[in-house]
Amino acid sequence: MMRLPKFEYRVPRAIGEAVKIMAGSGPQGQFVAGGTDLYPNMKRRQQTPQTVISVMRLPELNQITGDGAAGVRIGASVTLTDICEHPLINRDYPVIAHAARTISTPILRNMGTIGGNLLLDTRCNYYDQNYEWRKGINFCLKKDGDVCWVAPGSSKCWAVQSSDLVPVMVAIGAKFRLASTLGERMIDAAGFYNDDGIDYLKKRPDELLVDIHLPPLNGWRASYQKLRRRGAFDFPVLGVAAWVNLSEEGTVKSAKLILGGVGPAPVEVKEAEAALIGQPLNEERMRAAAEACYVKVRPLDNTDFLMNWRKQMARPLGFKALEELSR
Numbered sequence: 001m002m003r004l005p006k007f008e009y010r011v012p013r014a015i016g017e018a019v020k021i022m023a024g025s026g027p028q029g030q031f032v033a034g035g036t037d038l039y040p041n042m043k044r045r046q047q048t049p050q051t052v053i054s055v056m057r058l059p060e061l062n063q064i065t066g067d068g069a070a071g072v073r074i075g076a077s078v079t080l081t082d083i084c085e086h087p088l089i090n091r092d093y094p095v096i097a098h099a100a101r102t103i104s105t106p107i108l109r110n111m112g113t114i115g116g117n118l119l120l121d122t123r124c125n126y127y128d129q130n131y132e133w134r135k136g137i138n139f140c141l142k143k144d145g146d147v148c149w150v151a152p153g154s155s156k157c158w159a160v161q162s163s164d165l166v167p168v169m170v171a172i173g174a175k176f177r178l179a180s181t182l183g184e185r186m187i188d189a190a191g192f193y194n195d196d197g198i199d200y201l202k203k204r205p206d207e208l209l210v211d212i213h214l215p216p217l218n219g220w221r222a223s224y225q226k227l228r229r230r231g232a233f234d235f236p237v238l239g240v241a242a243w244v245n246l247s248e249e250g251t252v253k254s255a256k257l258i259l260g261g262v263g264p265a266p267v268e269v270k271e272a273e274a275a276l277i278g279q280p281l282n283e284e285r286m287r288a289a290a291e292a293c294y295v296k297v298r299p300l301d302n303t304d305f306l307m308n309w310r311k312q313m314a315r316p317l318g319f320k321a322l323e324e325l326s327r
Ligand SMILES: Cc1cc2nc3c(=O)[nH]c(=O)nc-3n(C[C@H](O)[C@H](O)[C@H](O)COP(=O)(O)OP(=O)(O)OC[C@H]3O[C@@H](n4cnc5c(N)ncnc54)[C@H](O)[C@@H]3O)c2cc1C
Pocket: 030, 031, 032, 033, 034, 035, 036, 037, 038, 039, 040, 055, 076, 077, 080, 102, 103, 104, 105, 108, 111, 112, 113, 114, 115, 116, 117, 118, 119, 120, 121, 162, 163, 164, 165, 207, 208, 209, 210, 233, 234, 235, 236
């Protein structure tokens, strides 16, 4: 049985207190929300913080406020179950409720939070293993080793961004609010993820994710399609988020196609967007955009399924995501 290492557990009741504890803990401190990602990582000794600071008792992080007309703020500690069930999210941002419902199982969604999901560690078959397994291959670049087993000639880690909500947040243009003892800042979801499996976030370790700001609805619609082995459980090994704003005549004014689960950061397919903009959202244009998704995506052999098949699946999933928006 894998056991957690020893650590000090702190439960602040205000944002100011939380960021102060974090600043005082230095690199040995780490925030935790539901713990569904962090605690397994600690058991596998991939992350070994000595001070773990809970964000679950910070009132501001547990609220959903606003509406589709003005935009919505979702606190980072709101659970995935609450996102799935919230009437306002289901009415105004159904794509978020839908993507959240595809995450793992009901039990995990009761514990896991939206913030934890957006900050999820990157994943790889050579990394998501226990300590002894990783030691058996002399570890890897991402933790304790000096070679990447997926691309041995590479100085970069290719571990995969595996959150279902990340591509959706990038596609719809959400923003994230971060806080630390140095103050607050807002950052676009689109600029928040680095194409590097180790240093995968633009967030500093001392920064707290406070809330997620969803843009007002002004005619846009979005959809999400997910590829995984078991429909009731697994991580995405390809996710397609599509976003369009149509004119009254039905032509595409603007579009975004974002792929998740295929690299360290979400991938924007600008070629697919170019194939749609200024055109009616018809079968021919949707097929051209889906083809652009297929051409762009370059998965590596470090998650479930054959990488060539995952690449091919970008076509039907890209088409399906757009078709949903054409109805
Ligand atoms: C069996 C299993 C299946 C899963 N399937 C899926 C899936 O299908 N799709 C998917 O997207 N995910 C999946 N997950 C991943 C994960 O559990 C969820 O993404 C969940 O939402 C993580 O939220 P959490 O609150 O538990 O995060 P935690 O484990 O608490 O935290 C995750 C990371 O975020 C940091 N953090 C959390 N909150 C904050 C904050 N407010 N400010 C700063 N840092 C913070 C933590 O330090 C940690 O680095 C799965 C996990 C398991 C164990």
